[in-house]
Amino acid sequence: MARMKFLCDAERCIECQACVTACKNEHEVPWGVNRRRVIVMNDGRPGEKSVSVACMHCTDAPCAAVCPVDCFYTTADGIVLHDKDLCIGCGYCFYACPFGAPQYPQQTAFGVRGKMDKCTFCAGGPEEAHSRAELTKYGTNRVEEGKLPLCAEMCSTKALLAGDGDIVADIFRKRVMTRGGRPQTWGWQAAYGQDA
C-alpha cells in the first residue's frame, strides 16, 4: 500500500500560485476558503524562498485527535479525510493543526463557522465516489481514477511532489545529490514523525 505524502521543494518553487488556482478550480472551492496557499519567506530580499502549504495528511493527525465528534478517518493510502455530515464546525482542528489547513466558510459572532473544509489529496470523502454529494461536499475524486492531486500534477517546475512517500523521497534525494546543498524536507518531521 502506498503512503501518500506531499513534499514542496523550496529550491524549485517559483511562487506562481498555479497549485492554488488548480485546487480552487478543480474542486470549486468557495471564496475565503483556501485548501492550499503559497507562503513566501524573506519576500523581496536575497534568499527569498517560497513553499506551497496544504494539509500534509499527518501520520498521527492532531486534527483527528482533538475532534469532539470523531469525524476524521485515514484511508488505506494514508490520506486524512473527514465526514462533513458529522462536523459541527467547532474549530478545534484549526487550533490543533500545525499547518493551518482546516478552513471554514464563515467566521461570525457566536462561533458560527459552518462545516470544515480542507485538502482531500483529491481523494473525495466518505460519499460514493464521483457522486453528486461527494462533488459538492469534497470536490473531485482523482485518486479513485488512479490520478494524483492536481496541484502537484500541474506544478510547472515540479517543485510540489505528491504521491507515495517512498517515491517522493527518492525523487527528492536524487535531486539533492545532483544539485548539491542540503535537503529541506519541509514539514515532514511535523507531519510524519521523527524518522521521516
Add this chain to the structure above:
Amino acid sequence: MRSQSEVARSAFRWRAMLWSMLAIIALAMALPSVGYLVANAAQVYGPDRDFTEERATNPRSDMWRDARVGQGGFTTQTGPYITNTMISNIGENYRQLREGPIKTWGGWFLVLVIVAIALFAAINGRSRLEEGRSGMTVERWKTYERILHWFTAISFIVLTITGLSLLFGRTVLIPMFGHTGFATYAQFAMNLHNALGPFFAVGVILMIVLWAKHNIPNKTDIQWFRQGGGIIGSKHPSAGKLNGGEKLWFWLGVFAMGLIVIISGFIMLFPNLGFQTREVMAWSQIFHAIVALIWIGFFFGHAYIGTLGTEGAFEGMAHGRVDTNWAKQHHDLWYEEVIASGEKPISEEELRRQKRPAPTGGEAPGH
C-alpha cells in the same frame, strides 16, 4: 561499658570524617578553577573569543528554523482562516493538554468529587435542625435575588451538560449513541452552549455586583473555617448572612472562576473580532476547560450543601423565607441583625393565608 577514652576516640573519628568529606566537596569545586591562574581569564572568555557573537549563523538555516518555530511569511491568499505561518507549534501542545491531563485528570476529578460527597453524606448524614422547626420564618432572599440565582443556576447546569458533552462525548457518548447520533446532538449542544453563554455571563456579573456586599470577609469567617463550618467540634460556629464557606464559593467560584470562564469564553465566542490568533484561541480553550471543570466540582459541593446536605436550607432559595431555628443555628449573627432591624418572623400558616386570597363569603353562585 566503653571507657572514657574510647568514646572520645569515636567522636574524634566522626568529626575527622565529616571534615574530610566537606574538604573533598569544597576542593572538587575549587580545584578546576585553578585554570584561571594559569591562563588569563580575559583570554578564555573575552570578547574576541565569544562564540555566540563571533560565529555568524547561516541565513538559510535561520530562515528554516524561523519557519519551524512559527514565524510568518507572506501569502497572497485571503480568507478568515488563512495564516501566513507554515508550522504553528501551539497545535501539538493544545492537543496534548486537551487529550491528556484535561480529559484524564478532569474526568477523574469530577468522579472523585461525587464519590467524596457521597462518602461524606453516608458518614456524616444530613445536617439536622437541632431544635426542630419553629414554624416561624424570616425573609432570606428577595424575589429578584431568587430569580437571578435560579436563572444562573439553570444556565450553569445546561452549560455544564453541553460543555462536558463536547469534552467527554467522544469517549463516553459515541460508544453509546454512535457517530451520527452524537454528531447531531453535539451540533445542537454546541449551538446551545454558545448561545446561552452570554446570558449566563450577565447572570454571573449581576451576582458579583449585587452580592459582593454580603461577601466581605471578616473575623467571624476565620473562626468558621477553624471549626470546619461546624464539622469539627460540637458547637456550630457563628456566621453572618453568609458564612465562610459561602464567601469562599462566592469569591473563588463565582468571582474568580466565573470571570476566567467568561473572559475565555468571550474570546472563543467572537472570532470575528479578529485579534484571536491560534495561540490565543488554544489557550482560551485550555483555561476555559480547566477552570470550568474545577468550577463544576465546586458546584457539586454547593448543590449538595444547599439541598440534601442541610435541613431547612433549600427553602431559603426556593421560597425566599427560612425557619427561624435554621437561621439561629446556621446564621446566628444575621438572625440577630434581622430581628434588631425590626422584622417580625411570620408563621407558616400566616404565609399560607396570605398566598391564598380569603374566600369571598359563601359559595359562588351557579354551583
